[in-house]
Amino acid sequence: MMKEILVVIPVEKRHKEKLKKAGEGCRFTYSTPQDVTEDMISKAQIIIGNVPAAKIRASEQLELLQLNSAGADPYIEPGILSGRTILTNATGAYSKAVAEHMLAVMFMLQKKLHLYRDAQIRSEWTDEGTVTSITDAVVLVVGLGDIGLYFARMVKALGAYVIGVKRRAGACPEGVDELFTTEQLDEVLPRADIILSVLPGTKETYHIFTKERFAMMKDHAIFMNAGRGSAVDSDVLYEAVRDHQIASAGVDVTEPEPLPPEHPLWKLENVMITPHISGQYHLPETFERIVDISAANLFAYLNGQPLRNIVDFATGYKK
Numbered sequence: 001m002m003k004e005i006l007v008v009i010p011v012e013k014r015h016k017e018k019l020k021k022a023g024e025g026c027r028f029t030y031s032t033p034q035d036v037t038e039d040m041i042s043k044a045q046i047i048i049g050n051v052p053a054a055k056i057r058a059s060e061q062l063e064l065l066q067l068n069s070a071g072a073d074p075y076i077e078p079g080i081l082s083g084r085t086i087l088t089n090a091t092g093a094y095s096k097a098v099a100e101h102m103l104a105v106m107f108m109l110q111k112k113l114h115l116y117r118d119a120q121i122r123s124e125w126t127d128e129g130t131v132t133s134i135t136d137a138v139v140l141v142v143g144l145g146d147i148g149l150y151f152a153r154m155v156k157a158l159g160a161y162v163i164g165v166k167r168r169a170g171a172c173p174e175g176v177d178e179l180f181t182t183e184q185l186d187e188v189l190p191r192a193d194i195i196l197s198v199l200p201g202t203k204e205t206y207h208i209f210t211k212e213r214f215a216m217m218k219d220h221a222i223f224m225n226a227g228r229g230s231a232v233d234s235d236v237l238y239e240a241v242r243d244h245q246i247a248s249a250g251v252d253v254t255e256p257e258p259l260p261p262e263h264p265l266w267k268l269e270n271v272m273i274t275p276h277i278s279g280q281y282h283l284p285e286t287f288e289r290i291v292d293i294s295a296a297n298l299f300a301y302l303n304g305q306p307l308r309n310i311v312d313f314a315t316g317y318k319k
Helices: 013-022 038-043 095-110 113-121 146-157 182-191 211-216 234-242 284-302
Strands: 004-007 027-030 046-048 064-066 086-088 138-142 161-166 178-181 194-197 222-225 248-251 271-273
Touching (some): 004 013, 013 027, 013 284, 046 284, 064 284, 095 194, 095 222, 095 248, 095 284, 138 182, 146 194, 161 182, 178 182, 211 234, 234 248, 234 271
Parallel strands (some): 004 027, 004 046, 046 064, 064 086, 138 194, 161 178, 194 222, 248 271
16 A cells, blocks of 8 residues: 655665665655645655654654654654554664764763863863773663663773663663662762763653752762753753862753853863764764664555564653
């Protein structure tokens, strides 16, 4: 049966051929998230890419929405998708790009390269003092999905002791030394030298890193966030670094985004901010993975086979 398929990711000819092969016999329309119209969306039975959530209007036509993001926050809100729409995300596409970005941020903060860069801009030959090492450091990864696990395995290979935190208890995965649940977060925060949050944006994770939890951290700890900015209030993070509750912070996500230019977090010398760019398509391999996931799910859906990365509407996580 021919389906109307709307694609809003920036595909090239070879990508279109891959999707066409997966969706043989279907009719494809190509647009962008900026140019796509409500009429295009209302006619589509399958959409590949993040169309503006507000334009979907719980379309009864829409059978499958394949996101090009791992996060599904806007699409699980009531009234966005109808009950018949299956939602799948791009979990697995971003792990290498985001994890490597945060590894670079971690090393920069450990070795104070950000301070030396600041000194270089001022043309100052200066010594910034002692540094720390990843070897034998206790690294806490909060959110042990694909990105968190990829990061965990990298730092483990470099000699770190890795503690993972996830929603549900289970077997400790390879690359992780100890596994705890989110309810046990307070037990492990005081042990960590480095904390990486890779949490999605849900009601349960909103402002999970409170003033009280920053007070539990070591004063030499490095806090990093590559999940959602909503996991920590930017004012709270600013105060934690300013008051030396922790040594430094590296964030690729903030609340709000963009972070207002007048926010004092910008001015702290021991904070590294990147503007939510660790993922996206900066690493070309990421986009290739997204196309592969989309093509595989398109073929699977049309042929009655199991889909990858189905999102649970109750949690916002991949099932």
